[in-house]
Amino acid sequence: MSEAKRPGRRSGGAGRRSGRPDGQGGRGDRSRRPRQAGRPGSAQASIDQPRRAARDVLRAVRERDAYANLVLPKLLRERGIDGRDAALATELAYGAARARGLLDAVLERCAGRSIDEIDGPLLDVLELGAYQLMRTRIAPHAAVATSVDLVRAEAGPGQAGFVNAVLRRVSEKTEDEWVAELAPDASSDPVGHLAFRYAHPRWIAQAFADALGADAGELEEALIADDARPAVHLVARPGEISAEELALITGGEVGPYSPYAVHLDGGDPGLLDVVREGLAGVQDEGSQLVARALTLAPLDGPDGGRWLDLCAGPGGKAALLGALADIEGGRVDAVEPSEHRADLIRKTTRELPVDVHVVDGRDPGLEGGFDRVLVDAPCTGLGALRRRPEARWRRQPSDVAGLVKLQRELLESALKLVRPGGVVLYSTCSPHVAETVGIVTDAARRHGAILLDTREMVPGVPGLGDGPSVQLWPHRNGTDAMFMAALKRPLAS
Numbered sequence: 001m002s003e004a005k006r007p008g009r010r011s012g013g014a015g016r017r018s019g020r021p022d023g024q025g026g027r028g029d030r031s032r033r034p035r036q037a038g039r040p041g042s043a044q045a046s047i048d049q050p051r052r053a054a055r056d057v058l059r060a061v062r063e064r065d066a067y068a069n070l071v072l073p074k075l076l077r078e079r080g081i082d083g084r085d086a087a088l089a090t091e092l093a094y095g096a097a098r099a100r101g102l103l104d105a106v107l108e109r110c111a112g113r114s115i116d117e118i119d120g121p122l123l124d125v126l127e128l129g130a131y132q133l134m135r136t137r138i139a140p141h142a143a144v145a146t147s148v149d150l151v152r153a154e155a156g157p158g159q160a161g162f163v164n165a166v167l168r169r170v171s172e173k174t175e176d177e178w179v180a181e182l183a184p185d186a187s188s189d190p191v192g193h194l195a196f197r198y199a200h201p202r203w204i205a206q207a208f209a210d211a212l213g214a215d216a217g218e219l220e221e222a223l224i225a226d227d228a229r230p231a232v233h234l235v236a237r238p239g240e241i242s243a244e245e246l247a248l249i250t251g252g253e254v255g256p257y258s259p260y261a262v263h264l265d266g267g268d269p270g271l272l273d274v275v276r277e278g279l280a281g282v283q284d285e286g287s288q289l290v291a292r293a294l295t296l297a298p299l300d301g302p303d304g305g306r307w308l309d310l311c312a313g314p315g316g317k318a319a320l321l322g323a324l325a326d327i328e329g330g331r332v333d334a335v336e337p338s339e340h341r342a343d344l345i346r347k348t349t350r351e352l353p354v355d356v357h358v359v360d361g362r363d364p365g366l367e368g369g370f371d372r373v374l375v376d377a378p379c380t381g382l383g384a385l386r387r388r389p390e391a392r393w394r395r396q397p398s399d400v401a402g403l404v405k406l407q408r409e410l411l412e413s414a415l416k417l418v419r420p421g422g423v424v425l426y427s428t429c430s431p432h433v434a435e436t437v438g439i440v441t442d443a444a445r446r447h448g449a450i451l452l453d454t455r456e457m458v459p460g461v462p463g464l465g466d467g468p469s470v471q472l473w474p475h476r477n478g479t480d481a482m483f484m485a486a487l488k489r490p491l492a493s
């Protein structure tokens with residue numbers, strides 16, 4: 001449940017002006033305030049800046065397949081929206097993008113027609129309005145009236161009247177009441193019920209339940225944590241700045257597990273000098289633990305300092321590995337087939353002992369004999385949905401099979417490139433068992449790789465279950481749901 005504590009009063013200007021957020025009010029409003037809502041530079045325009053920004057983000061996501069978390073910060077900067085207005089725009093854009101399935105089910109019921117039959121630009125505003133009504137404490141009259149204003153300014157009174165009528169119907173029930181009316185029955189379909197309630201596609205909730213296995217009773221907690229806006233995690237670059245110093249500079253808190261992690265409540269980390277100057281980066285604490293685990297894995301024989309990051313773009317883990325290799329006198333080869341992503345690696349690893357190769361990890365043409373190899377495989381990303389608001393509605397179950405094939409081939413390639421007695425760390429930002437345990441048990445069986453107890457490589461992290469692999473969870477660890485498993489290549493191979 002969102003914690004948007006925006007009092008209705010802030011947006012109440014629009015609400016009060018409207019007086020009657022109903023179909024009749026729509027017409028009456030128009031005669032009293034002709035087109036004022038859309039006039040640039042008017043007081044009205046500035047009041048509605050956050051909602052307009054949120055609406056434009058939803059539109060970019062729908063029309064251009066854009067990523068909300070890339071569009072919004074840029075848009076806020078360009079429009080000079082900051083402070084409480086930026087916080088409101090963020091809450092509304094990300095919240096509505098996350099909750100889309102739930103909102104659309106309610107809107108369908110209230111509109112009496114399929115979502116596909118509603119014009120896209122109208123649907124964006126309806127979702128925004130329904131989100132405010134169901135998941136924030138914004139006063140209902142304000143949520144309805146500001147939505148009507150947004151539509152009237154662009155599409156005229158007819159559409160505004162439709163939005164008014166639909167949102168008034170939405171406002172007649174609370175979120176819990178809508179869930180009780182529309183969700184699958186909890187006793188006959190508990191996973192479907194929880195998926196609906198916490199706005200996840202059912203197949204994703206099922207994938208979480210499968211990954212939790214014997215702990216599937218935690219599914220509700222897992223979905224709640226996945227539905228909440230996460231803290232920003234920063235990584236303090238080893239050798240440049242300590243986590244304690246970074247926390248002091250940024251006003252954040254040192255993370256509980258990674259020695260490099262700092263958590264911030266929110267804000268745009270791209271604006272921090274310490275990030276701009278490259279002393280710190282933005283990286284989930286779980287990802288930091290993955291990179292560190294590779295460096296802590298026990299090898300047979302000495303570490304010759306030849307490390308490989310086989311799926312390195314955009315370079316978050318390569319930068320941490322590069323910094324650690326720099327301290328230990330080692331070197332990292334970073335493989336990435338996409339030219340654009342390879343450029344990003346070059347940027348994040350500037351001045352570090354990292355060599356970037358724009359090649360396919362399945363056949364990179366590199367000389368073997370690496371001591372440590374990271375396979376941070378392309379995956380469904382189901383473990384990082386909380387950081388990508390719209391992603392859960394974009395992914396399809398049919399994506400899994402193709403990724404599993406690629407993951408298997410990349411791990412096989414890594415096991416050839418690592419030296420006997422060396423270690424491959426396989427990781428995904430997905431808990432889907434086909435992409436995690438399925439891949440590493442298959443590799444152990446087919447290539448004779450030895451599965452190590454990976455829990456020992458993430459010291460200090462409690463509740464890691466029976467091993468040997470590690471599955472982190474937002475609801476348990478406050479990290480993304482990263483999976484990692486260390487495999488040793490046998491000496492006689």
Ligand SMILES: C[S@@+](CC[C@H](N)C(=O)[O-])C[C@H]1O[C@@H](n2cnc3c(N)ncnc32)[C@H](O)[C@@H]1O
Nearest residue numbers: 310311312313314315316317360361376377378
């Ligand atoms: C999960 S991301 C890696 C994230 C990265 N390790 C980091 O921390 O920033 C997976 C990467 O694998 C790359 N990739 C896709 N196909 C690949 C292949 N055949 N060989 C190597 N990398 C591949 C993708 O372009 C993507 O950049």
